[in-house]
Structure formats: structure tokens, C-alpha cells
Amino acid sequence: MGVGRALSDAKPYVAMVLLQVGFAGMYIVSVASLKRGMNHFVLVVYRNLVATVLMAPFALLLERGVRPKMTLRIFLKIMGLAILEPVLDQNLYYMGAKLTSAGFASALVNILPAVTFLLAVLLRMEKVRLRSLHSQAKIAGTVFTVAGAVLMIMYHGPVVQFPWSSSASGSAGHHVDGAAAAAATASSASSWLNGTVMLVGSCVCWSGFFILQNNTLQSYPAELSLTALICVLGSAMSGAVALVAERRDMSVWVIGFDTRLFTAVYSGIVCSGVAYYVQGLVTRARGPVFVTAFQPLCMIITAVLGSTILKEEITLGSVIGAVIIVVGLYALIWGKGGDHADNGKPPAAAAAAPGEGLAIDHAAGQRRRRRQACCARRRRRDAGGEGCLLASL
Template identity: 55%
Template sequence: MGDQTPFVSFCLALSKFKPYLAIISLQFGYAGMYIITMVSLKHGMSHYVLAVYRHVVATIVLAPFAFVLERKIRPKLTLPVFLRIMALGFLEPVLDQNLYYLGMKYTTATFASATVNILPAVTFILAIIFRLETVNVRRLQSLAKVIGTAVTVAGAMVMTLYKGPIINFTSGGAGSHHGSSVDSSDSHFFTGTLMLIGSCFGWAGFFILQSFTLKKYPAELSLSTLICLMGVVEGAAVSLIMERDMSAWKIGFDSRLLAAAYSGVVCSGIAYYVQGFVSKQKGPVFVTSFSPLCMIITSALGVIILAELVHLGSILGAILIVFGLYTVVWGKSKDPPSSAASFTDEKAAAQELPITCKSINVDDNNIDGPGGMLKTNQAKSTLTQGA
């Protein structure tokens, strides 16, 4: 049994850190999406069409896995669950992504990725409203979550209302090269910021509704596939209304195809599954708690690849957002384990009980004799400690 202890410890540690590794990997995927999408939008691709093609790719990729891997565990699709899937297909694939793409087009990829850092605060507020999170101001962790949320919102306001001087991280004549684009961006900067904030509310609502839906329909791959499919249907309807020119739907072997394929596979297909899996274990607030990592990666890529100009207000606001965000995360980490985690721990303990019982020898003859009840209680106490 001693030989199994390191292996069991490794498995437990891997299971504990699996949600962290999954979410961190997802942030790298999102950072790449921001850069590739920005390039395709600058080349004239319609954000409405991009959102539709993105979910066409995601549906094609996810459907075979969902059909094969979850054919035995997939629950029946009822009308209430279908209505929720329709709402999920509108909140993220249509509302969030179109507002985000348009907001990023009016600002920059770096600013857009930084604005997304208000997502945990928005999700936390909605989670309190829908009773997925509890707040007790007498406890330090609850107070930290409230203060962190307020600081995060303040950071977003700084980024929105104050631009400040340009911080040039690159050498050369970057300022003159991007002068016209900066002026064009300035004229729509405030509108673009409001769109980015609106996209965060749509995304946060998606996380909350996804948590509720998974309780009724606990099949992550199938649910992700259905969300992508509804995103295609609803997004196509919106696109046909907003984009009257049919030439906008043309796509070739260029950055447009790369943006649709990459964002569809990584940021819709894989992301919906990973977010559902982690949200089921850790809750929707945890899923959104690693956004600053994506902001750092995107900022570095934006300066290097796109030669974007960073303003002082964006840096100051991002610092406040990161500080407030990790205050929320610290408070969240001090919360008691959720019922799902407790259930998992109970299952693990139940699996270990037979092994522990074999190592305890109880004399059956003494149980019926004098003091037998005391020995039995001692054996139970030892068993509890071993488990």
C-alpha cells in the first residue's frame, strides 16, 4: 500500500490543479484570438459574419465528440432546457461577441483585453443577485470580495474616462505611422468602451445561466454544441438584417478564414466546454478570475505584432483592475468548499474506507465481552482518523 501513496498523492494534486491549468491555458488561447481577430477586422471582415462563421466551425468540431462521448449520459432535451440554450446562444455568441468585436474595432486589442477584466466583478455582482454567491460583511473574505469588486469597477472607469499621454514601448516612428488610426479611434473611443462593457455584461450573464443550465443538463460537450448551433442560427438572422451586402459573406484563404477557424475551435468550442467543466467544479466567479493573464499576453502581442499605442490611463486602470480582481479571488479562495466539492471529497473518502479497514484488526470475540462497546468505539475512531 505504501507504493501506491505517491501515485495517489500525484493524482489528487493533479485533480486539484486541473481547473487552474485549464483556465490558464484558455487565457493563452484568448490572447491569440484577440490579435488574429483584430487583423481580420482591419482587413474589412464584418464582425457579424465572423461571429457566425466562428460558431459554424465550433459546431462542426464539437458535434462528433458530443455524439460519441456523451451518448450514454446525455439527458433528454426538455422545453425549459431548450429555452435556456436559446438564451445562451444569444447572450455570448451574438450579443457579447458582436459588441466586443465592434468595441475592439473602435479602440485597440490591448484596451479591449484590459476592459474584459471587469468581467469577474460583473459576474460576482450577478452571482450575488442570483444567490450563487453569499456575502457576509462581518467576514474578511466577504469584505475582500466587495472591496475588490469596487476597485475593479473604479479601474474600468479610469480606463474609460482618462486616456492620458501615450506610452511608447517601441522605438522608431510609430507615432507618425499610426497617427490617422489613432485619430479615427479617438472619435469612437467612448462608444467603443461602452460596447466593451456591454459585452462583459452579456458574457457574465452567459456564465450565470450556464451554471444553472448544467444542473438541468449535465452534459458539457452536448450543451456546448447546442449553444454553438443556436449561435449560428440566431447570429445568421442578425447578420442578414445588419449586413445587406452579400459580398460580406465571402471568405478566402486569408486572415478571415484563420480568424473564423481559430476562434471557432479554441474560443468557442474548447472554451465553452472548459468553462462549463470548471464552472461545475469551482463556480462562475472562478472561471472569470484569470482575465489579467490574458490582458498581459495580449498587451505584449499587441505592442510587438500590431505596434499598438498604449495610453497612461489604460495602464493605471489595468493596475487597479488587477489589484481589485485578485482581492476578489483571495476572498473567493477563503470560501468554504461548495457542495459539489464536498460530494467529490465524500466519494474519495468512501473509496478509501475499505483500504483503511483492512489495516485495522478488531477482535470479534472481545466485542461481545465486557468493554466491547468501548473497543468498538476506539476502532471507529481510528477508522475515522485513517480516512
């Protein structure tokens, strides 16, 4: 029993670690493809089409009997999710990463939990008690996270040489970190700043997606169907955006059997289809802040792969800023978990993010209520109360 319980408790952690490895691979292959000329609008469309083809059959087969009834309110929420993630977040991220670097982009994405916390406070989904130590930790963590991001943007410093990249850095000077390029020329500084703004905007959209996803799962607890619908609507809306943006050059839609095709397929399967589904499961169980708490692992993997494969150079400012962001991130997570411990909530909800009022097993609760209602109807029809046998199952 103890081993089974431990394995069950470890599932969310294992799932999020594997997701971060998958995201790190996406950062590398997408930046490589974008800097070789792939159009980011087209990449978003193909990525979500692949995810739709992957997830739709599973949603239709596995959730046929448990899929809730679609209402206008739920449909509007799903449209909002499709706009926030496939349309806005992915396009902003790809544009920002192309103008900076994979390592810088993955480091800056660590402001995600702080942005999620700020949005939750603004939406009154998160309570802050200034006299509480854990609330103070959340505020301090947010300040540290923002300060680290500002440091990464404002301070560049010398290039940090890693053992695995020192031999190749001299021969690949054209693949430089966005911060180093910013210090080189005024024109690259402008592009780098624009890329940073786009990455911050991407984080805001991603945080909004997590919060809205958490809310949507309360009324539509079918993760596979929700994932498939987000991908379908995301494909349609991002396709419309791409057609308008690239109406003068239809050749951008043509991709061959090269890294561009691999990027679209890999991103669609791992980072849209599988990621949406797994994030939905973990978000329901632990909350969106728990989901975003594993971003530093992705940053480390991306930094190693970026400096090795893409020959990117990482500046001292990026390293110091990333360390400060990680310190702030875990201060925020500690404060969040302690907040719930003070309130006497169960451990499963300890790391939950704003809006954690969602039940851990909402679908099971719905089935239980349906059984109870069925029992009541049978009792009314049968004075003997035989229908109560159903409720005891």
C-alpha cells in the same frame, strides 16, 4: 497517490492558462481582420459554424448514453446561453475592439468577475455579510475593479513605450491605442466611447452566460452536447441577425484564403468549441469566478502581442487602470475563497462563484442514484436481494 492528486488538482489551472493564451491569439487576429474590413456579424456566424462542425461529432459519439433528456426548460436555458454568448457577447466585443484596440479590450474585460459578482448579488445567488472580512474584500475588490475601468475610460495620459515596440512605434502611428486616439480628435473620441460601452455590454453578457451555464449544467450535465447545442443555436440566430443587418450587401459573406478565414477557423476551434467545453468542465468544478480569475494573464499576453504585431500604443491611463483592476480582481477572488473556507466547504469549492451549490460530480451522482433505484426494483422482484450486487459495484 500524492503526485496523482497534485496533477489532478493542477488540471483546472493548466486548462485556464492555455485558454488565456488561446484567447490572446484570438484578440490579435480578430482585431487585425476587423480593421482590414471583415464584417463582425459574418465573423460570428462562421466562428460558430466551425465550432459546431468540430464539437457535434464528439457530442454524438461520446455522450450517447449519458446525455440527459431534453425538456422545454432546458432548451430555453440553452437558447438563453446562445443569445448571451454567440449573438450578443461576440458581436458587442468585436464591435468594441474594432473601435478601440486589442490591448484596451483585453484589459477592460478584466471587470468580468466584478460584473459576475454584482449580477449574482442582484439575483440573490450570492450572500454578502457586511461584518465578514471576506465579504468586505469582495465589496472592496468590486469597487477597485470598477474604479480601474473608469480610470481607463476617463484618463489617457502619455503613451508608454515598451522595449519591444519602441523601434516600430514611430513608423506605425496609424495603429494607435483607442485611448490615444480618443485624445487626438473629437470624432475618434466618440467612436472610442461607443466602443467602450460595447465592451462593457459584452462583459455583462459574458457574466450572464457563466451564471446561466453553471445553472444549466445542474440539469443537463453533458458538456460536449451543451457546447454543440450552444454553437448550433448561436450559428442559426447570429446568421439571422447578420442576414437582416447586411441584407443590402451580400458580398460581406465572401471570404478568401487569408487572415479572415484563419480568424474564423481559429476563433471557432479554440475560442468557441474548445473554450465552451473546457469552461463548462472547470465551471462545474470550481465555479465561474475561478474561470474569470485568469483574465489578467490574457491581458498581459495581448498587450505584448498587440504592441509587437499590431503596433498598438498603450497609454499610461490604460496601464494604471489595468493594475487597479487586477488588484480588485484578486481581492474579490480572495474574499470569495475565504467565504467558503469560513463555511467549512471543501477546497474544491473554495474558489467557486455564485451558484456554487452545483455538485462537483453531478453526472456521477446521477449514475449512482440510477444504480440505487435499479437495486430497489430488483429487491422488490427478488426476495433474495441479489440485485444489491449492482449497488456494490
